[in-house]
Amino acid sequence: MNVYPFSAIVGQVELKRALIMTAVDRTIGGVLALGDRGAGKSTLIRALAALLPKIDIIDGCQFRCAPEPMQAICKTCKARDDARVISEIAPVIDLPLGASEDRIVGALDLERALSAGERRFEPGLLAAAHRGFLYIDEVNLLEDHLVDLLIDVAASGENIVEREGMSVRHAAQFVLVGSGNPEEGELRPQLIDRFGLAVDVRTPTDVKERVEIVKRRDAFEREPAVFLKKWRRKDAAIRKQIEEARSMIDEIETPDALLEEAAGLCIALGTDGLRGELTLMRAARASAALDGDTAVTTDHLRAVAPMALRHRLRKDPLDDSDASIRVARAIEEVLPA
């Protein structure tokens, strides 16, 4: 079916930027999009696949092994000497609320088991999302035992299956993208911590913006081919920007003074642990790469700090003020413009 193009989505600037940044550097961690329903979160994330640069995989590998580095590839690929490398679209996998554990981690391949009596592993959604994105809508309503499972895999980058007499372990490195409305249920703190960036999503209230959304939707539904042709070029431009940022990100300088500024900001906000600082620096670097800069500056830091830190503030049931406002206040104090 026709997917609504990423660049045709009106507004949602912060979420778009966050997704693009994680596409540049997967190690930033996932993106958590919390906020209003029907604001276009799902549309945006499903449109992401068109922006992702293609990935090289070993042909026929059920775990989507990359040809390099050698030690990361699976047993089957190691045993083969005729491995052919093909280029494939990076996956954006949708994990529905009702997915069973079998479907997520993978299970015994029934077909083989029944017809040939052969014990073979059938990879699940975690394998399918390897080297791409795993999207969970309504992440706050996900069953607890599935949340535990995801936390584990997201942290280790590896899926270990021990069941039905099978013992399988395969790489599962993906950017976890979750969305939900906190009014319908809180998220477990352990899961929140797994997300590198957090974005507040609000329904557009500006009438002009709302009208524009309806107009574009109408144009898309009326003549999808014309609409897609118009916007695909813009999507391609973003893809190129991501590719360029990826190729130059390792050369970007991070001055010591900047590391100190980042640390100062985290201390001022009382964020728990080092994860905040690390994410902040990685995000700032990805941001610099996207802008085509050769060094990270305070401006980059300022731009990404709200996304990287707003979900890491210490919980204070008595402080009513919005996390975004607290971060903005700290930025003003620690990094005055």
Place this chain on the structure above:
Amino acid sequence: MLTHNQQQMGDRPSVDDIQKAARALWDDAQIAAAMLATGGGTLGGGHVRCGPGGARDRWLKLLQALAGDAPAWKRLPVSVDTERLIGGLDLALTLSQGRRVHTRGLLDEAQGGFLIAAMAERIDNSVAGLIARAMDETALADKFSLVLLDEGEADEATPVILTERIALTIDLRGIPHSVYKTPPLFNRSDIERAHALAQDIPLPTEMLPALSGACAAAGAPSMRAFLALVAAAKLHAALSRRSAVEAEDAVVASRLVLGLRLASAQDSPPDDHQDAPQDQTNETPDNEESAPDKDQDVQILEDQLIEAVAVAARASDLLQGAQATLNRRKGGAGKAGEAVQSGSRGRMAGERRGDPRRDGRLDVIATLRAAAPWQTLRQREDQRGAARIRVRPDDFRIRRRIANRETVIIFVVDASGSAAMNRMAEAKGAIESLLSDCYARRDQVALIACRGVAAETLLPPSRSLVRARRSLSGLPAGGGTPLASALESALQLALVEEGKGRTPFIVLMTDGRPNIGRDGLPGRPQALDDAIEAAKAIRSAGVSVLFFDTNRRPDARVKALCDTMAGDYRPLPIADAGAISKAVRSVVT
């Protein structure tokens, strides 16, 4: 809203008013059916609020007749499992052919047609998640219309993931036989004509700001509501044989999508001030009515729509007021939830080895999976017959279900008199403290304030700290003590929650001196008698109560009231959030 309702009930609407209101609702229901039959995919579907009965059967028949024979018409049973929903392995064929054979799921089968979900208020979140995804991802031409048959009493019951993806709300509650047996407004050929017209109706660009304003005014800021409103207006124009959307289409669409009802002379009860003269709202689209001016000012339309908010859903209120009086006469609140409670409910939680005859439902796939690795071995050692697959009792796997052991803690706080502010503040503190550790425990908390003439539910059951904070930010306090009404509300809520498989738990904070009876009139002796009656009802329903006596000294009469409801009595002269939440935690866990 509540007080509005009560006024209405007090005024005793005449039979005539009720008939009129019912006719307007039934007309709307028919327009909604016609819209769904014409272009249901663009609307997502309809949310039908009504118990089973003649009106609902009639409406479904009408929808099916209007839709014609071509589109799929699939029923979604509430107990549907994931495999049936999204498709999976066809076991019989797979085994007989020795290769994998897939079946199509209900969601695929319903493509381009209708999916009718009975008892929608009981749909599990995980099932709702799969349906919602299918609704999002299917191409426009193949989208199905989801018809939710919602018998729930409370608004929150049906998963929001589904209701927000559905444009139309159809309220059939209280529509009498004399109204729904009338001949239908539309027939199949109307639909066919509208379908042909609908493709070419342009976007009503100049009307969009007004429609956006109507969404905001109706408290539905979501873009989905806006898109649905525009789609509904276009469909209504097509049904009215117009080639462009006009003001009237926008008005009807606002009514069906946002629940906005324009004030009209007929609908208004006599005590209400008369609004500016406006279009009749219950006209049939077939009428050759005077079309509004082409160059009608957008502002006027927006004003009309927004003004409608003030008198929203009057017809529906009237009917439900009448219905409520009727129920009360029949005697007490119904125990809707209990009948359906059975031993084997709860969400699925994997499978385990067991005996299907004794322990419950056999999980066929898991059983086969357990048997599969041994097949070659078993074929070798067991030469009898030529069974394709050898399953042994050891392989049996049954589905394990976890009964929902979620707890709902219902706070009933006496917010009357001088100590009220303090009590409310501490109750709020206790609720926040309970909620802030509830993501580990998965409990929910509700708050009913007991003050004024009737109890008021300030916070419906919720586990969200965000939401609780917002609901509790303004703490109303002072006035009378309608304890009987508060106890009744608490019991009603407790029974609804019990019906959903949760364990309700009432926490009462009061000095036990009611002075408002259940009829809302002052008078201590009557008020106390009523409170005792309500307490007895709580006892016979078997709901657990934790009773905090907030008097300076423990009071024997208050203790007696507590005993009447078989409560756990705790004197608490000085309200303290920490002590309350500690006591609640120790009792609940």
